[in-house]
Amino acid sequence: MPTRILPAVGDADAVRSITTLLSQLPDAEPVAPVVDSTQLVDTLARLAAESVDDLPEVVVVHERIGPVPALELIREVALRFPAVGVILVTSDPGPGLFQAAMDYGARGLVALPLSYEELASRVQAVAQWSVGVRRHLGSGGDVFTGVGGTVVTVGGAKGGVGATLTAVQLALAAQASGRSTVLVDMDLQAGDIASYLDVQFRRSVADLAAINDISPRVLADAVFRHDTGLALLLAPGEGERGEEVTDRAARQIVSALRSRYEVVVIDCGAQLGGAGAAAVEMADAALLVTTPDVVAVRGAKRAVRMWDRLQIRKAEETTVVVNRHTRGTEIQPALIQKITGTPVAGTTVPANFKELQGAVDAGRVHELDAKSTVKQALWALAGELRLVKAPEADHRKGGGRFRGDRGSVSFRRRKDGGG
Structure with a gap:
C-alpha cells in the first residue's frame, strides 16, 4: 500500500x-x-x-x-x-x-x-x-474522526461561585439537544460532579493519565454513562491521584475526547493546576464564573491577569459568567466587564438558591424543574455558547450564529481558518 x-x-x-x-x-x-x-x-x-x-x-x-x-x-x-x-x-x-x-x-x-x-x-x-x-x-469499534468537537472550560473566580453547577447544566443542555456530550471533572482534588449527579464510579480521569495512545475502547472504559445519556469522566476519588494528571496527560485526554464527542464541557474548579491550564489553553471557549460581590470579582480579575501573564489565555478570549445576579446589586455586569477586561456573557444567572437546594442536597441537579429560573438561565447560556443543536428552521432563517457572530461570548478559533 x-x-x-x-x-x-x-x-x-x-x-x-x-x-x-x-x-x-x-x-x-x-x-x-x-x-x-x-x-x-x-x-x-x-x-x-x-x-x-x-x-x-x-x-x-x-x-x-x-x-x-x-x-x-x-x-x-x-x-x-x-x-x-x-x-x-x-x-x-x-x-x-x-x-x-x-x-x-x-x-x-x-x-x-x-x-x-x-x-x-x-x-x-x-x-x-x-x-x-x-x-x-x-x-x-468507534474510530476517532479527528475533526474535533467544541471544548468549553468552566472555572470559578473563587470557590463556591457555582462553576460546577454551571458546567453540569451546560452539558445537560447540550446532550438534551441531541449533541453527543461528555462532562469532565478536572477539579482533580475537590471535584463534586459525582455528588451533584448521584454517581458512584471507580474509574476516573486519573486512569487515563499514563496512557499514551487513548483508544476508543480505553476511553469507553473510563467514561460513565449517566441516565440522562450524558457521558461523565470523573475526578479521582482519592484527591492525591490528581497529581498523576499532568499538563501533557490533560492535552492527550482532551484531544481524545474532542475526537469522540461533539461537545466537551470541562469543570476546572477554582484552583487552576497544570492540567486545568492545559484544558483552558486548548478550549474553544473558556468561562470564568463569578458572583457580583467584591471578593469574587477581584478573584476573577486575578485569574484573568494570571492566565494572560502565563500565556494560557488572553483576557479578550475569556468570558465571565455572572451568577446569582440581581437587579439591585451594586456590582452589575458592565462594571464586572470593566474591572476584569473580559467579555461578559449576555446571559446572567439569577440568585435563587431555594430552587436548587433540594436537588443539590439529593444529588439530583439533573432533575431540576424546567420552570426553574436558574436552569432556564443556564440552558439559555448554552444556547448563547451554541452548544445546543439549533432547530433546522433557525438555519433556514439564518438564525444560527455558531459559525460567525457569537454575541458577547468569546470563542477562540482553532488555527484552521451556573447557580
Missing part, C-alpha cells in the same frame, strides 16, 4: 526540492503540497470528515511554514488528527529543537539540506507508526 505524504511548505524553492525527493521514495504517493498552516489544517479536516482512512499517513512540515509557527502547527495537527504522523524539516536539527518538536507532537525530524537516505528512513518509520495507530484506533 503506498504511503500518502502531504508536504506543508511555504517557500517555493523548498517545495520543489522536497516534492522531488518525496516522489523518488519507494511506495510513496506525494499529495499536492499546501502552502500555509491554514490550508494544511483545512485540508486535513476535509479529509477526516470523510474517513480517517482518507488522511495521509505522513505530513512533512517545513520550518518556515506560516502564518502559524511550525511547532504550534505540529501541536495542532497532533491534537486534532492523532492518526497522522508529522515530520519537521529544519536547518537546526540540534537536541534542543528535537526535544521541543517531540514535545509538540512530531514523530520525526529531518535536517536541511535534505538527504534522500535520511528522508526515506524517517518517512518509512513514521508511516509504519501511523498505520499502527489507525489499526489501534479502529479496534474498539
Whole structure:
C-alpha cells in the first residue's frame, strides 16, 4: 500500500526540492503540497470528515511554514488528527529543537539540506507508526474522526461561585439537544460532579493519565454513562491521584475526547493546576464564573491577569459568567466587564438558591424543574455558547450564529481558518 505524504511548505524553492525527493521514495504517493498552516489544517479536516482512512499517513512540515509557527502547527495537527504522523524539516536539527518538536507532537525530524537516505528512513518509520495507530484506533469499534468537537472550560473566580453547577447544566443542555456530550471533572482534588449527579464510579480521569495512545475502547472504559445519556469522566476519588494528571496527560485526554464527542464541557474548579491550564489553553471557549460581590470579582480579575501573564489565555478570549445576579446589586455586569477586561456573557444567572437546594442536597441537579429560573438561565447560556443543536428552521432563517457572530461570548478559533 503506498504511503500518502502531504508536504506543508511555504517557500517555493523548498517545495520543489522536497516534492522531488518525496516522489523518488519507494511506495510513496506525494499529495499536492499546501502552502500555509491554514490550508494544511483545512485540508486535513476535509479529509477526516470523510474517513480517517482518507488522511495521509505522513505530513512533512517545513520550518518556515506560516502564518502559524511550525511547532504550534505540529501541536495542532497532533491534537486534532492523532492518526497522522508529522515530520519537521529544519536547518537546526540540534537536541534542543528535537526535544521541543517531540514535545509538540512530531514523530520525526529531518535536517536541511535534505538527504534522500535520511528522508526515506524517517518517512518509512513514521508511516509504519501511523498505520499502527489507525489499526489501534479502529479496534474498539468507534474510530476517532479527528475533526474535533467544541471544548468549553468552566472555572470559578473563587470557590463556591457555582462553576460546577454551571458546567453540569451546560452539558445537560447540550446532550438534551441531541449533541453527543461528555462532562469532565478536572477539579482533580475537590471535584463534586459525582455528588451533584448521584454517581458512584471507580474509574476516573486519573486512569487515563499514563496512557499514551487513548483508544476508543480505553476511553469507553473510563467514561460513565449517566441516565440522562450524558457521558461523565470523573475526578479521582482519592484527591492525591490528581497529581498523576499532568499538563501533557490533560492535552492527550482532551484531544481524545474532542475526537469522540461533539461537545466537551470541562469543570476546572477554582484552583487552576497544570492540567486545568492545559484544558483552558486548548478550549474553544473558556468561562470564568463569578458572583457580583467584591471578593469574587477581584478573584476573577486575578485569574484573568494570571492566565494572560502565563500565556494560557488572553483576557479578550475569556468570558465571565455572572451568577446569582440581581437587579439591585451594586456590582452589575458592565462594571464586572470593566474591572476584569473580559467579555461578559449576555446571559446572567439569577440568585435563587431555594430552587436548587433540594436537588443539590439529593444529588439530583439533573432533575431540576424546567420552570426553574436558574436552569432556564443556564440552558439559555448554552444556547448563547451554541452548544445546543439549533432547530433546522433557525438555519433556514439564518438564525444560527455558531459559525460567525457569537454575541458577547468569546470563542477562540482553532488555527484552521451556573447557580
